[in-house]
Amino acid sequence: MKSIIKGNFVNLLTDEIYPAEIEVENGIIKCFRKIEENFSGYILPGFIDSHIHIESSMLTPSRFAEAVVPHGTTAIIADPHEIANIMGIAGIEYMREDSAKTPLQVFFTAPSCVPATNFETSGAILGPKEIEQLMSDDQVVALGEMMNFPGVIGKDPIVLEKIGIAQNHQKPVDGHAPLLSGTELCEYVASGISTDHECTQPNEAVEKKGLGMKIMIREGSSAQNLEDLISVHGEFLVSDDKHPEDLLKGHMDQILKKAVEMGMDPLEALKMVTLNPSKHYNLNCGTLTPGKRADVVLVDDLDDFKVRKVWIGGKLVAEEGKPLFNVDPIPLESTFNVEPLKPSDFEVKSTFKEEKVRVIDVIEDQIITSEAEAILRVVNSNLQSDIKNDILKIAVVERYGHNHIANGFVKGFKLKNGAIASSVAHDSHNIIVVGTDSQQMADATNIIINNNGGLVAVVNGEHYSLKLPIAGLMSTMNASTVSSQLNQLHKVVKSMGSHLKSPFMTLSFMALLVIPKLKISDQGLFDVEKFQFVDVIK
Known part of the structure; x- marks a missing residue:
């Protein structure tokens, strides 16, 4: 099947712009040639997001594709780290199968x-054997972000074996090394790590770039580093995490627009979402050259990047902001193996009249926490919340069949009544719940279980929820519906007294044991700086 695509061709190999037509045959670019015609739009290679976690959008891969393809995204490189912690390779297979039902190229x-x-209970382990299996697949283009930089520096044999497997398959290794510097950074780079997306300041990015790392400038929903790093001239523009309400506004097109508004040359910005990832990850897209897939975007201009049309594999798949394809997300059986909870499961016992306790202290708009302390009353041998002083109960309920529950106290959510719970709890995604009393915490947790995952708010016998039945992370609904339900939940939590902008996101990071200072897992309260468990009662 042959077709012709015409427009002002932006040649990123020569930095030229001229009228041209692209000849496409069976989805592959056969040839392109200059022509003498006048056009109002610009032909670009399809946009590539080189680093994203689809699960963070709370959408299935097919629903994600439905949202981003109309904005010019024709390929992504997804790290399925979240669902892999729950289901292992079976979870990655789900992501592959559901994404295959759409035109979007998902690597x-x-x-x-x-x-x-090792301080929390997850649903799977991916060792060297599993990494070898994955690396043998052409759709797997790299080893995902190596967050265990202490393991790299300390020459952990399992960590080094995983890196070696990627190198044997001639595939790059992505990095994750926030604030790593000096000799330790040199050791990290020497192991074969090729990229980093965790830079937040220019000097950090310049040091890493000077050692040969390729810098991913991240502009997502949570972390936004473009303004601070634009002067560094990184190699990639990425999103890392995009939430459903933001995807309704755009994806890589919005990042391109912001980069140009801040003074980046449009052609440089475009190379960071097309040519550069194509070369680094050896993709069959990202350049409009003979032999490559005809993944093409037509935009109005090189300032706003308003997308008119999108072709993937030579087929028109989106026009004027609307997808020209339908999706039908694949269902998934429940991934929860946990019995209903009782209020007594959320009690911290004491034989005294009062106790001094450690308290997780939330920092607004940050995933780090600090440690506080409080004196709490004991009633009927149970420690009580201090709602007046914003000392609430927090618990993590293990979901994989081992019946672990850990209880503690947290400050910063400011709930006056009720409980909120989530099955999105980085990185093992057990159920995490905060509340003013044990009864409402049990109610919220049991609704999560009955819903096969999601976000829940419970107050005065009423409950509100966003169901995430796909591994407790994703919804089969479209981005608009998910965003609407999430916004409704945020309004409810605000009415309960919380002033947090994103209370469920904040809640999800209370279980992230690699970010200081005080966090909680299903196995107990954890001091990240000491890298050990600590008692709730001091």
């Missing part, structure tokens, strides 16, 4: 850190 990295730590 994967093999998650390098499953589980993320």
Whole structure:
């Protein structure tokens, strides 16, 4: 099947722009040639997001494709780290099968850190054997972000074996090394790590770039580093995480627009989402040259990057902001193996009249926490919340069949009544719940279980929820519906007294044991700086 695509061709190999027509045959570019015609739009290679976790959008891969393809995204490199911690290779297979039902090209990295730590219960382990299996797949283009940089520096044999497997397959290794510098950074780079997306300041990025690392400038929903790093001239523009309400506004097109608004040359920005990832990950897209897939975007201009049409494999798949394809997300059986909870499961016992306790202290708009302390009353041998002083109960309920529950206290959510719970809890995604009392915490947790995952708010006998039945992470609904339900939940939590902008996101990071200072897993309260468990009661 042959077709012709015409427009002002932006040649990123020569930095020229001229009227041209692209001849496409069977989805592959056969030839392109200059012509003498006048056009109002610009032909670009399809946009590539080189580093994203689809699960963070709370959408299935097919629903994600439905949202981003109309914005010019024709390929992504997804790290399925979140679902892999729950289901292992079976979870990655789900992501592959559901994404295959759409035109979007979805490449994967093999998650390098499953589980993320040994201080929590996860649903799977990906060792060297599993990494070898994944690396043998052409759709897997790299080893996923190596978060265990202490393991790299300390020459952990399992970590080095995983890196070696990627190198044997001649596939790059993505990095994750926030603030790493000096000799330790040199050791990290020497192991074969090729990229980093965790830079937040220019001097950090310049040091890493000077050692040969390729810098991914991240502009996502949570972390936004473009403004601070634009002067560094990185190699990639990436999103890392995009939430459903933001995807309704755009994806890589919005990042390109912001980069140009901040002074980046449009052609440089475009190379960071097309040519550069194509070369680094050896992709069959990203350049409009003979022999490559005809993944093409037509935009109005090189300032706003408003997308008119999108072709993938030579087929028109989106026009004027609307997908020209339908999706039908694949269902998934429940991944929860946990019995219903009772209020007594959320009690911290004491034989005294009062106790001094350690408290997780939330920092607004940060995933780090600090440690506080409080004196709490004991009633009927149970420690009580201090709602007046914002000392609430927090618990993590293990979901994989081992019946672990850990209880503690947290400050910063400011709930006056009720409980909120989530099955999105980085990185092992056990159930995490915060509340003013044990009864409502049990109610919220049991609704999560009955829903096969999601986000829940419970107050005065009423409950509100966003169901995430796909591994407890994703919804089969479209981005608009998910965003609407999430916004409704945020309004409810605000009415309960919380002032946090994203209370469920904040909640999800209370279980992330690799980010300081005080966090909680299903196995107990954890001091990240000491890298050990600590008692709730001091």
